[in-house]
Amino acid sequence: MPELPEVETTRKGINPWLEGRTIEKLDVRQPKLRWPIPDDLPKRLVGMKLAPLERRAKYLILPLVEPAPEQKALDAGWGMLWHLGMSGSLRLVTPDEPWKKHDHVELQVGALPKDKEEPLRLRYHDPRRFGALLAYQGKAEEHQLLKKLGPEPLSDAFTAQALYQRSRNRKLAIKVFIMDNAQVVGVGNIYATEALFRAGIDPRRAAGSVSLKRYQALVEIIREVLAAAIEQGGTTLRDFVGGDGQPGYFAQELNVYGRAGKPCRVCGTVLQEVKLGQRSSVWCKTCQA
Missing domain, CATH: 3.20.190.10 (MutM-like, N-terminal)
Incomplete structure (x- = not known):
């Protein structure tokens, strides 16, 4: 954040x-x-x-x-x-x-x-x-900090086909994979968690086992989640305020992030939590297969 x-x-x-x-x-x-x-x-x-x-x-x-x-x-x-x-x-x-x-x-x-x-x-x-x-x-x-970064998620350069090809034979968890700035920039913990929930993908699943069809859905959902967050001024969980000093309101739209142990908003199943890439990951074992 x-x-x-x-x-x-x-x-x-x-x-x-x-x-x-x-x-x-x-x-x-x-x-x-x-x-x-x-x-x-x-x-x-x-x-x-x-x-x-x-x-x-x-x-x-x-x-x-x-x-x-x-x-x-x-x-x-x-x-x-x-x-x-x-x-x-x-x-x-x-x-x-x-x-x-x-x-x-x-x-x-x-x-x-x-x-x-x-x-x-x-x-x-x-x-x-x-x-x-x-x-x-x-x-x-x-600049050395920028030249090796992957595509912007809201740009045409971010495609399901490219993501699918780069994921082949990768055993890395899909959530860690899409948070890698070499694959796509800016999909941090909050938005990766939410996008995977909306796409119905278990965050622990190996990136190389995800089909092209599911990557196509995931890419569009990542775009939708990020665009919605920008529209609502970002997500304020603790420290963030915008340039006008106001907080972001996307936190009100979060389905799973920060809700471990609470019922899924869709099916009511208790949400699970696990560490992936040293980051907390919350998911629904019913909605995300």
């Missing part, structure tokens, strides 16, 4: 407020995140303008354009990667918003002259500090 829908919700929420604004300052109060924030990053950012925000897997991509005259031409064509880790969130705040405990970084951007809007702050909050803020040079997709 946050997973792909939460990151996409954040991107959609903050992009309209940041796109086209010029960076005035990066205030780093705690540089020791998953990887230390580069010492020279605040200085390099001043005067740069934010292009439309993008997302790859669970990474937010902040491309930067129009370097200030005193900056070297080499700095053109670079940007930032922001990962929220397990407990991170980004929220928009006003300049007079008090800092909270575990607020570590603040990106200060200027007003948009054409609209005469006020300056804004994008503040990063992360109790566990497993997130990251990194710079990249050139194309974001060629």
Whole structure:
């Protein structure tokens, strides 16, 4: 947590407020995140303008354009990667918003002259500090953290045929298989659990034993589950809030995740729980064969 829908919700929420604004300052109060924030990053950012925000897997991509005259031409064509880790969130705040405990970084951007809007702050909050803020040079997709990732689940590149072919002779549990970022990105624990329930597939089943027909159904259900979660602002179980500070509401739609020992909403069978890939997996032994 946050997973792909939460990151996409954040991107959609903050992009309209940041796109086209010029960076005035990066205030780093705690540089020791998953990887230390580069010492020279605040200085390099001043005067740069934010292009439309993008997302790859669970990474937010902040491309930067129009370097200030005193900056070297080499700095053109670079940007930032922001990962929220397990407990991170980004929220928009006003300049007079008090800092909270575990607020570590603040990106200060200027007003948009054409609209005469006020300056804004994008503040990063992360109790566990497993997130990251990194710079990249050139194309974001060629960064070492992104270049080996699998297809986006909501893109045409994510197909049942490809997933089926890559799963042949694999004894790995199907749930662990679809959570592998080399196969498809962004299908984290919550959404893999829910998708397998809706597809009627036992999460313990070997990936190589699942038929093409069932992969076809599973791929469409993964898309449906993720799209629904994005529409409802993600899933708030403990730490996540969107860019506007509001929680996500997909938790109300969860059928099995976090419900071990409770009756299945479909058939009434008591839901089972097992560890797969060091993650908790809940399923219905009646509905998922």
